Amino acid sequence: MTRSAITPLIMPKWGLEMREGTIAGWLVDEGRRIEVGMPVLDVETDKISNAVEAPDAGLLRRKVAKDGEVLPVKALLAVLAEAEVSDAEIDAFIAAYEVPAAGGDEADEASAFQWAEVSGIRVRYARRGPEAGVPVLFVHGFGGDLGNWLFNLDAVAETAPVIALDLPGHGQSDAKLPGTSLAALADFVGIFLDQLDVARVHWVGHSMGGAIGAQFALDHPQRVASLALVASAGLGAEIDGGYIDGFVKAASRRELKPVIEKLFADPSLVSRQLLDDLLRFKRIDGVTELLAGLGGALFGGGQQAVLPATQLPAAGPPLLVVWGAEDHVIPAAHAKAAPTGATVAVLPGAGHMVMMEKAGEVNALLRKHLAR
Amino acid sequence: MARKISMKQAINEALDQEMARDPSVIMMGEDIVGGAGGDGERDAWGGVLGVTKGLYAKHGDRLLDTPLSESAYIGAAIGAACCGMRPVAELMFVDFMGVCFDQIYNQAAKFRYMFGGKAETPVVIRAMCGAGFRAAAQHSQMLTPLFTHIPGLKVVCPSTPYDTKGLLVQSIRDNDPVIFLEHKNLYGFEGEVPEALYAIPFGEANVVREGKGATIVTYGLMVHRALDAAAALAKDGVECEVIDLRTLSPIDMDTVLESVEKTGHLVCVDEANPRCSIACDVSAQVAQQAFGALKGPIEMVTAPHTPVPFTPVLEDLYIPSAAQIAAAVKRSRAGGRH
Numbered sequence: 001m002t003r004s005a006i007t008p009l010i011m012p013k014w015g016l017e018m019r020e021g022t023i024a025g026w027l028v029d030e031g032r033r034i035e036v037g038m039p040v041l042d043v044e045t046d047k048i049s050n051a052v053e054a055p056d057a058g059l060l061r062r063k064v065a066k067d068g069e070v071l072p073v074k075a076l077l078a079v080l081a082e083a084e085v086s087d088a089e090i091d092a093f094i095a096a097y098e099v100p101a102a103g104g105d106e107a108d109e110a111s112a113f114q115w116a117e118v119s120g121i122r123v124r125y126a127r128r129g130p131e132a133g134v135p136v137l138f139v140h141g142f143g144g145d146l147g148n149w150l151f152n153l154d155a156v157a158e159t160a161p162v163i164a165l166d167l168p169g170h171g172q173s174d175a176k177l178p179g180t181s182l183a184a185l186a187d188f189v190g191i192f193l194d195q196l197d198v199a200r201v202h203w204v205g206h207s208m209g210g211a212i213g214a215q216f217a218l219d220h221p222q223r224v225a226s227l228a229l230v231a232s233a234g235l236g237a238e239i240d241g242g243y244i245d246g247f248v249k250a251a252s253r254r255e256l257k258p259v260i261e262k263l264f265a266d267p268s269l270v271s272r273q274l275l276d277d278l279l280r281f282k283r284i285d286g287v288t289e290l291l292a293g294l295g296g297a298l299f300g301g302g303q304q305a306v307l308p309a310t311q312l313p314a315a316g317p318p319l320l321v322v323w324g325a326e327d328h329v330i331p332a333a334h335a336k337a338a339p340t341g342a343t344v345a346v347l348p349g350a351g352h353m354v355m356m357e358k359a360g361e362v363n364a365l366l367r368k369h370l371a372r
Numbered sequence: 373m374a375r376k377i378s379m380k381q382a383i384n385e386a387l388d389q390e391m392a393r394d395p396s397v398i399m400m401g402e403d404i405v406g407g408a409g410g411d412g413e414r415d416a417w418g419g420v421l422g423v424t425k426g427l428y429a430k431h432g433d434r435l436l437d438t439p440l441s442e443s444a445y446i447g448a449a450i451g452a453a454c455c456g457m458r459p460v461a462e463l464m465f466v467d468f469m470g471v472c473f474d475q476i477y478n479q480a481a482k483f484r485y486m487f488g489g490k491a492e493t494p495v496v497i498r499a500m501c502g503a504g505f506r507a508a509a510q511h512s513q514m515l516t517p518l519f520t521h522i523p524g525l526k527v528v529c530p531s532t533p534y535d536t537k538g539l540l541v542q543s544i545r546d547n548d549p550v551i552f553l554e555h556k557n558l559y560g561f562e563g564e565v566p567e568a569l570y571a572i573p574f575g576e577a578n579v580v581r582e583g584k585g586a587t588i589v590t591y592g593l594m595v596h597r598a599l600d601a602a603a604a605l606a607k608d609g610v611e612c613e614v615i616d617l618r619t620l621s622p623i624d625m626d627t628v629l630e631s632v633e634k635t636g637h638l639v640c641v642d643e644a645n646p647r648c649s650i651a652c653d654v655s656a657q658v659a660q661q662a663f664g665a666l667k668g669p670i671e672m673v674t675a676p677h678t679p680v681p682f683t684p685v686l687e688d689l690y691i692p693s694a695a696q697i698a699a700a701v702k703r704s705r706a707g708g709r710h
Binding site: 254 | 374538566568570571573576579626627
């Protein structure tokens, strides 16, 4: 056997700001056969915890990382190899493994984000992946930011150029809105793409970001190569008005926590850091009023005002609809309203933030969808 | 956009942006512009440690350099607040509050109460506090408990640049007198701070580290010592929850009680002298309201009951250390002193 038969399992990089992760627990014993995509161990970052999934199949020969250990991105976590590979070869592989430079300095962090001035509003965005090809544009939902895609951006960027932005009035973009209608937000994203010289995109939208994408596809069909709607608004009237109001009004960690827990099937995923980051956003002057205006216009009284995704033509661009079965904000039943021809996947064990809770499955669905 | 700036820069930015936003915000203090009568160029100190540097150039006569008389200008600031301005007075060192204490505790703090809730006194008194600066007994005290004792005053003591900007903005916008205490040994401490204006509400403690092994409650510079202690204890498998009170009046006891109910152990850390300190206050409230949750004795780690020593060796011993905090956590978990 050669060394190439040894497959390392390494610390993943979840999102642009991840530098290190803590081993929260192994899910599989040594000697167990691993399949592709199988969760092998839990890792916690300061943002969230998640399972590391096996990139390749193989026999789990050695757990290198210990419970509770804090390791940098790309550090060796485990070794997969067939039974023919000797223990000595595995020892030698582990001894020779060097963590590649993770580029963990601040200069790298700063260059992870770029800024554009769009219609007088400063917008933060990230661009990753190869140069060539139609970019995949990730658009977050109400009150979110591009960090919502932390488990997805790098995975998709392996094969396609990726753009993710903080919508106006969200994340670190300026606390201003171009308007409170889906059409105004869709037009704004169009101008943003013009400025980046991007003519067409694969649109991946979560929640409100999906509804904006559907509106964009109706208004500018030639600019949308495909559309992926993740727990999307715009497919049915119901939405949890209590969530929208609660999110807008919550002024403290204690008030915000139960609201944010509604986003997940597993509420323990709501970390201190996640809440702190949201509070930092919500405390900025003008944000509360801005969110109240936007939430009222789009989702006032627990009803979605417009349903652009139901108007998408059946002969339109390829359409993927993904939902978490336990979505408490927008019911997963709305997936049934997807136009004929859409690929629909409802994933059990996930809530509204399905792209975080079932990142591996959502990434696989996205890869397949983008390859169509 | 967030970028890293120091606590000193965060104070300057909060003052600058609030002055630009609200024309009723004015500043008074000793040498905050430059020496009175100077040309504002060569001797533009911007306060004794340069915190307000550059503000005079932007906001002109809304910054008043005052004579060296705290009783005069603190009184003037309180009077201006009663007449509709939002003054921020810089008192250099909290140790000098004594000479203007009547204006603060017997005037400003009482107006809302004595005038049937109709009078508002939106004044902020900023001052440096804390030991470790080799500034001797009269420039190094942590006098937070003097102010928390008085109803009608709000008392703030931040630990990070982010909190400093947001809490100072809230202090300026608040309609009551606020004592805003800045630990001088944190002035150079850097952290991420958004460029945009934001306000952090009073009475909301910050859980800066989560854990189930013990609750460490503190504020100001001691937050960092507590985090060092928690990191050391984590290596022994004890995960501590560290709570930064951020504002001492109002005080967020809910967060403290919730944490103690989870951990069963309380360690209060205070750079102030021990008698009638913030540590005593928190300890007493927990003993009264959550006695049943305690699995070990409440521990306090404070400065000794002495003035701050001038000799560096003794001054370093005077300030509570991470090792003392870690030892206190261990004592509480062991069930008491043996």
